[in-house]
Structure formats: structure tokens, C-alpha cells
Amino acid sequence: MGEIQKMKKRARKKKEKVKFSKVEKKGGLTRKKRMRNGILVVFLVMCFMIGRIGWIQFADGERLKNMAYIQHTLDRKINPKRGTIYDATCEKVLAVSATVRTITVNPVNIKKEDKEKVARALSDIFEVDYEKTLKKVSNRSSIETIAKKVEKKQADELMKWMEENNILTGINVDEDTKRYYPYNNMASQIIGFCGSDNQGLNGLEAVYEDTLKGEMGKIIKITDAKGNTILKEGEDYVSATDGNDLVLTIDATIQGIAEKYLEEACIDNQCTDGGSVIVMDPNTGDILAMAGYPNYNLNEPFTVTDEVAKENWSNLSQEEKSTELQKMWRNKAISDGYEPGSTFKLITASAALEEGITDTDNKGEFNCSGSIEIAGVRIKCWRYYRPHGAQTLREALMNSCNPVFISIGQKLGVHTYYSYLQKFGFLNKTGIDLPGEAGSIFLAEEKVGPVELRNYFFRSKV
Ligand SMILES: [Zn+2]
Structure with missing residues (x-):
């Protein structure tokens, strides 16, 4: 190989080397750039x-947290069984709660493609409006009630x-209770009834709400995103505490008899205002029966x-409907005033005996001449046309003689009488434990003169 050739070869090698090193250098620069970009x-x-x-944390956190909570825990309530109401014998049940079911849905846990199908089935089975049901099933709320007390x-x-x-998932069938009144109309104005949420709205059901209602229980269900119950946690079940029972002084047999004959009497005598009967045990003051007519079916x-x-129900305004219902529910025996009339003579007689003003059988103590003058007004005896004549207290009571009781009252005087x-x-x-008791109507003692008092002695009303 000649010297020139060797040099060329060396030069070529160098060139190649240079060329290689140049390539190498070019390659190094690109990687750095890529890394920087990366x-x-x-x-x-x-x-x-x-x-x-x-x-997510700060701006939208609350909404998402709520959504997650809705999705993960589905809190449902369990209604307690309301206490039973018994009559005085404890044998007859006047109000009782039976177990029924309440259907709710958790819309978030029903798949979108199932919503129509579910709404259709629910509306068919429970005879509820399909459109409304679909709206509930499609809502974004945590829980919707479909049907109560089925x-x-x-x-x-x-x-x-x-x-x-x-x-x-997404459909719940929970235990609930429903109130039944086995005797329908019996003692309706005393017992009262409950609303759809089992809350007492009238009568003893309302007065003894706290005794009867019991404590609500609940189911806290923890689910995953698909609505499946998370097994380890499962359902946290707090059972409901049932309410206490109530035993009345009302005897269902006596109540039934009182109602039967009151109804007959009201119909026979065309009492458009209806009527009341109260049966009381005089030794204890227990009310054995309290009948009202007309009454209504508690169910x-x-x-x-x-x-x-x-007949006119559909034409009545909301207010008129409410007035009619209030009238029907009203317990006349408690809420309406009633003039006792001649029965009030017993009070005058009792006061006189207690004060020692008279005795039961003092012959000729009193005299009925057919009328008596008091404060310039002549008041007749009901048998003015054939006066009672000489009377004892017992006879005056038997004959319901007005003049005798006016003269007894005069002896008693306003203060003692009051x-x-x-x-x-x-x-x-x-203070009876029934709602709506009206007070009595008496004038204040200082406003009562002889003119006012004359009426009290024999009929209680001025
Ligand atoms: Zn008389």
C-alpha cells in the first residue's frame, strides 16, 4: 500500500470517526429536548x-359528598307498633295496629334502563299513577315513597x-303499621283516629300520642356504588320500640247500649242537632260510656x-269540607254547653241539706202556691194551674217544684250558693283527658244579684 493510500484510508477513517462522533453528538441533543418536553x-x-x-375538594365537594352519602348509606325508618286501646274489661279491643308494608325506592340505585320497567310494575301492583311513579323513580333524591300501608x-x-x-336494589319493602278500629263507629268521638304517619289526630289517639306511639327504629344500609349492600358492614338495624297500651274506663257493652238507644231517640224525635249520653260510675267518677250522635266510622x-x-261534597270548598269534618268529629258531650234545667235542683237541695237549712222530710216546711215573686218578678211553677201546696224537700224534688227551690236559694244566699x-x-x-273541653257559663259572683240568682236555683241559667 502506498503512502498516499494509507493517508487516504486514515483520513477516511477519521472522517468516519468524525462523522460518527457528529452523529453521536446530534443524538444527545434530541434526547435532552425530549426529556425537557416530557x-x-x-x-x-x-x-x-x-x-x-x-x-372537587373545595368547590364541588359538598355536592359530591352528598351524592356519595346518598349512594352509600340508605337510611330507612321502621315504624313502631302503636299501642292497643282496650275497653274497661281489657277484653274488647277498640283500636289496634296491624303490620302492613311501605314501599320506597332509592332512585339513584335503580339502573337507568330499568326505571320505566320498575315504574310500570309499581304502578300496576299498587294501583298508583304511572307518570308520577316514573317521576319518583327518576328523581335524584335519596328516597321516594311509592305506596304506604299496603x-x-x-x-x-x-x-x-x-x-x-x-x-x-333500589326498591325497599319495609314493615309499617296500620290502625284498625274493629267496632267502626263505636266511641268514635272519644277514641279519635290517626293520620297516615300513625300520628294521633283526634280524641284519645291525640291526647295519649306519647304513650301510644312508641319509638321509631331505623335501617342504615351501606352500599357500594352499584347499590349492593357492603357485606362486612351490612345493614345496621335499630329495631322500633312498640307503644304502650291504653285501657279505658269505657265499657264497650255499656257504650254500645248507650249509642244504640241514643240513635233511636235522636231519629224518633228528629233531633237535628244530635245528642249525647254520658254514663258515669258515681262512686269513682269513671266514665263508663260517652255516646254521641251522629258519629262516624273510625276506619x-x-x-x-x-x-x-x-251529596254536595264535590261542590264544597276546602274550608267548608273542613268545617263539615270538624262537626262530625266533635265530641258534643265535652265541647258543647248544655243547660241542665231542672236537674240543677239537686245541687240547690244538696247545698241546703249540707248547710242544715232544711231536712228531707219536714212536713209542711214549704208551700207552693203556683208562683213566687222574687225581685219584682213573678215566677210560675210548671204546675201553676194546680199548685203543689204543702211540700217537704223530698216532695219538692219529686215534683220539681220551682217556687220551693227559689225560696231555698233565697235562704242560702249568693255567696254560700257560689x-x-x-x-x-x-x-x-x-280536666277529663279528652281534647276540646268547654268551660261552664256562670256569671262572676259579684255580678249576681237576686234577679240573676233566681234562675240558678232551679235551672242553672240566667
Ligand atoms: Zn210547685
Whole structure:
């Protein structure tokens, strides 16, 4: 090989070498750039993610937290069994709660493609409006009530449908209770009734709400995003505490008899204002029966019984409907004033005996001439045309003689007489445990002169 050739070869090698090293150098620069770009991208992504986390955490956090809560825990209430109401014998049940079912849905846990199907099944089984049901099923709320207090048979039908259609979440069948009144109209104005939420609205059901209602229980169900119960946590079940029972002084047999004959009497005598009967044990003050006519069916408390109102029901305003219902529910024996008339002579007689003014059988002590003058007014005896003549207290009571009781009252005087009205409890309410007791109507003692008092002695009313 010549010297020139060697040099050329060396030069070529060098060139190649140079060329290689140049390539190598070029390759090094690109990688750095790529790395820089890569870091920039990662940095930007991280910035975006931090920003997004911040947004979720601070700006949108509350909404998402609520959604997650709704999705993960589904809190349902279990109604307690309301206490039973018994009559005085403890043998007859006047009000009782039976177990029924309440159907609710958790719309978030029903798949979108199932919503129409579910709404259709619910509206068919429970005879509720399809459109309304679909709206409930499609809502974004945590829980919607579909049907309250349905019979077990219908609930079973739904559960069967759910199984057949493999829809196992989002529909709840919970135990609930429903109030039944086995005797329908009996003692309706005393017992009262409950609303759809089992709360006492009238009568003893309202007065003894705290005794009867019991304590609500609950089911806290923790589910995953698909609505499946998380097995380890499962359902946290706090059972309901049933209410206490109530035993009345009312004897169902006596109540039934009082109601039967009151109704007959009202119909026979065309008492358009109705009537009341109270049967009391005089030794204890226990009310054995308290009948009112007309009355109503406790199982249908919002169905008016008055024939005229019933016929015009659809034309009545909301206010008129309410007035009619209040009239029907009203316990006349408690809420309406009633002039006792001649029965009040017993009070005058008792006061006189207690004060020693007279005795039961003092012959010729009193005299009925057919009328008596008091404060310039002549008051007749009901048998003015054939006066009673000489009377003892016992005879005057038997004959219900007005002049005799006016003269006894004059002897007693206003102050003593009022002290007896007070002692007998006429100036106060009785405090009976029924709602709406009206007070009595008496003038204040200082306003009572001989003119006013003359009426009290024999009929209680001025
Ligand atoms: Zn007389």
C-alpha cells in the first residue's frame, strides 16, 4: 500500500470517526429536548390534577359528598307498633295496629334502563299513577315513597317481580303499621283516629300520642356504588320500640247500649242537632260510656256522614269540607254547653241539706202556691194551674217544684250558693283527658244579684 493510500484510508477513517462522533453528538441533543418536553407535560398534567382535586375538594365537594352519602348509606325508618286501646274489661279491643308494608325506592340505585320497567310494575301492583311513579323513580333524591300501608299480599307480589326481573336494589319493602278500629263507629268521638304517619289526630289517639306511639327504629344500609349492600358492614338495624297500651274506663257493652238507644231517640224525635249520653260510675267518677250522635266510622274518618254534605261534597270548598269534618268529629258531650234545667235542683237541695237549712222530710216546711215573686218578678211553677201546696224537700224534688227551690236559694244566699258551685266543680273544667273541653257559663259572683240568682236555683241559667 502506498503512502498516499494509507493517508487516504486514515483520513477516511477519521472522517468516519468524525462523522460518527457528529452523529453521536446530534443524538444527545434530541434526547435532552425530549426529556425537557416530557417533564413539562408531566408538570402540566400534575398542575391540572392538583387543580381538579382542589375543585372537587373545595368547590364541588359538598355536592359530591352528598351524592356519595346518598349512594352509600340508605337510611330507612321502621315504624313502631302503636299501642292497643282496650275497653274497661281489657277484653274488647277498640283500636289496634296491624303490620302492613311501605314501599320506597332509592332512585339513584335503580339502573337507568330499568326505571320505566320498575315504574310500570309499581304502578300496576299498587294501583298508583304511572307518570308520577316514573317521576319518583327518576328523581335524584335519596328516597321516594311509592305506596304506604299496603297489604302483605301486594308486597309479596312486588318481591316476586323483583326476583323474576333480577332487580334487587333500589326498591325497599319495609314493615309499617296500620290502625284498625274493629267496632267502626263505636266511641268514635272519644277514641279519635290517626293520620297516615300513625300520628294521633283526634280524641284519645291525640291526647295519649306519647304513650301510644312508641319509638321509631331505623335501617342504615351501606352500599357500594352499584347499590349492593357492603357485606362486612351490612345493614345496621335499630329495631322500633312498640307503644304502650291504653285501657279505658269505657265499657264497650255499656257504650254500645248507650249509642244504640241514643240513635233511636235522636231519629224518633228528629233531633237535628244530635245528642249525647254520658254514663258515669258515681262512686269513682269513671266514665263508663260517652255516646254521641251522629258519629262516624273510625276506619274512614275523612268520609263525611251528613247526608246533605255528602251529596254536595264535590261542590264544597276546602274550608267548608273542613268545617263539615270538624262537626262530625266533635265530641258534643265535652265541647258543647248544655243547660241542665231542672236537674240543677239537686245541687240547690244538696247545698241546703249540707248547710242544715232544711231536712228531707219536714212536713209542711214549704208551700207552693203556683208562683213566687222574687225581685219584682213573678215566677210560675210548671204546675201553676194546680199548685203543689204543702211540700217537704223530698216532695219538692219529686215534683220539681220551682217556687220551693227559689225560696231555698233565697235562704242560702249568693255567696254560700257560689261556694257550692265551686265545690261541685261547676266553675272549673273537669280536666277529663279528652281534647276540646268547654268551660261552664256562670256569671262572676259579684255580678249576681237576686234577679240573676233566681234562675240558678232551679235551672242553672240566667
Ligand atoms: Zn210547685
